[in-house]
Amino acid sequence: MAAGDDDVDATEKSTFRCLDAARWVVAAAVMVVIVAVTAYAFKVVFRPGTLSLSIVGGSVAVERIHGSNSSSSSNASSSSQNLTFTYSLHAMNPSGRIRIYYTNIRAKLKAINSTKDDNSFLFLRLPDVALAPQSAVDTFLKMTTAAKAPFQEEYFRELRNGTSIGKAWIELNGTLVVENFSGHNMTPVTSTLYYCWPIVVLGGDEDDDSGGTAGSVSNAPCTDKPPTTVPPAS
Numbered sequence: 001m002a003a004g005d006d007d008v009d010a011t012e013k014s015t016f017r018c019l020d021a022a023r024w025v026v027a028a029a030v031m032v033v034i035v036a037v038t039a040y041a042f043k044v045v046f047r048p049g050t051l052s053l054s055i056v057g058g059s060v061a062v063e064r065i066h067g068s069n070s071s072s073s074s075n076a077s078s079s080s081q082n083l084t085f086t087y088s089l090h091a092m093n094p095s096g097r098i099r100i101y102y103t104n105i106r107a108k109l110k111a112i113n114s115t116k117d118d119n120s121f122l123f124l125r126l127p128d129v130a131l132a133p134q135s136a137v138d139t140f141l142k143m144t145t146a147a148k149a150p151f152q153e154e155y156f157r158e159l160r161n162g163t164s165i166g167k168a169w170i171e172l173n174g175t176l177v178v179e180n181f182s183g184h185n186m187t188p189v190t191s192t193l194y195y196c197w198p199i200v201v202l203g204g205d206e207d208d209d210s211g212g213t214a215g216s217v218s219n220a221p222c223t224d225k226p227p228t229t230v231p232p233a234s
């Protein structure tokens with residue numbers, strides 16, 4: 001009888017031990033989840049420069065300027081050297097706490113030319129970006145220009161001819177300021193570089209926008225990582 005009681009005791013004890021172990025495991029798992037969530041929240045709220053930038057559609061659209069045909073424009077050939085470049089920069093502040101200012105931005109569109117040199121063949125001054133907590137802004141950029149330096153000519157010739165340039169990227173250099181809830185700067189004011197890639201420069205079509213739609217896929221993210229030596233093909 002007593003031996004039987006002992007047996008019951010023993011099984012009960014081991015059952016409890018099992019339950020304890022299970023409870024401990026669950027508690028540990030919950031703890032890990034909490035730590036992970038807290039770490040993530042901490043990262044989002046306090047890591048300076050959580051500015052999220054990307055190039056919409058991962059592409060730059062190019063249009064040729066139609067040499068106006070209607071009138072006696074024997075001059076059309078010179079004006080049609082111009083190309084119109086358009087792209088959009090998407091800027092987002094995912095944080096609920098901080099304000100982000102990215103100002104004084106200069107954007108360079110770069111690609112490798114046929115002799116393997118990388119050239120910046122389009123330079124743009126961008127409007128300042130000011131982001132309230134959890135807000136996003138799209139900046140639409142448009143520039144009409146002709147090739148001005150000899151090294152630009154290869155790119156312009158290809159684009160005018162309707163050829164797209166893959167393996168391109170955009171470099172942004174601007175002043176990044178992160179402000180906390182009470183309006184204090186959380187970071188020293190520094191010039192911050194972003195590399196957006198891969199970018200496809202969609203070869204020029206005359207006037208209509210058929211060149212701008214083909215490559216609309218996902219946005220090209222802008223990070224602090226320069227493109228790997230040979231950016232991925234388009």
Ligand SMILES: *[C@@H]1O[C@H](CO)[C@@H](O)[C@H](O)[C@H]1NC(C)=O
Binds near residue numbers: 069070
């Ligand atoms: C200009 O327009 C005329 C008719 O309006 C057309 O015959 C001619 O091909 C056009 N030229 C070009 C270069 O588009």
Ligand SMILES: *[C@@H]1O[C@H](CO)[C@@H](O)[C@H](O)[C@H]1NC(C)=O
Binds near residue numbers: 074075
């Ligand atoms: C082009 O236009 C300019 C004025 O806009 C004129 O002086 C020049 O002679 C024209 N060139 C040709 C080839 O027609």
Ligand SMILES: *[C@@H]1O[C@H](CO)[C@@H](O)[C@H](O)[C@H]1NC(C)=O
Binds near residue numbers: 114115116118150154
């Ligand atoms: C490529 O770029 C380099 C550097 O700017 C330039 O010297 C070279 O002529 C370019 N190649 C061509 C084919 O345009």
Ligand SMILES: *[C@@H]1O[C@H](CO)[C@@H](O)[C@H](O)[C@H]1NC(C)=O
Binds near residue numbers: 065080144145146
């Ligand atoms: C071509 O671009 C230049 C600036 O690079 C501008 O002065 C000129 O007016 C443009 N021509 C046309 C026809 O858009």
Ligand SMILES: *[C@@H]1O[C@H](CO)[C@@H](O)[C@H](O)[C@H]1NC(C)=O
Binds near residue numbers: 158161163
């Ligand atoms: C322009 O395109 C044509 C065919 O589309 C091609 O034969 C020609 O080589 C191209 N020219 C340049 C400079 O890319």
Ligand SMILES: *[C@@H]1O[C@H](CO)[C@@H](O)[C@H](O)[C@H]1NC(C)=O
Binds near residue numbers: 173174191193
């Ligand atoms: C970015 O801009 C700053 C300020 O004009 C300049 O000092 C710095 O050299 C630039 N960096 C690059 C990589 O162009």
Ligand SMILES: *[C@@H]1O[C@H](CO)[C@@H](O)[C@H](O)[C@H]1NC(C)=O
Binds near residue numbers: 180181183184185186
């Ligand atoms: C904002 O930053 C300033 C300076 O770093 C600090 O003194 C202040 O307590 C911060 N305020 C908040 C709400 O985090």
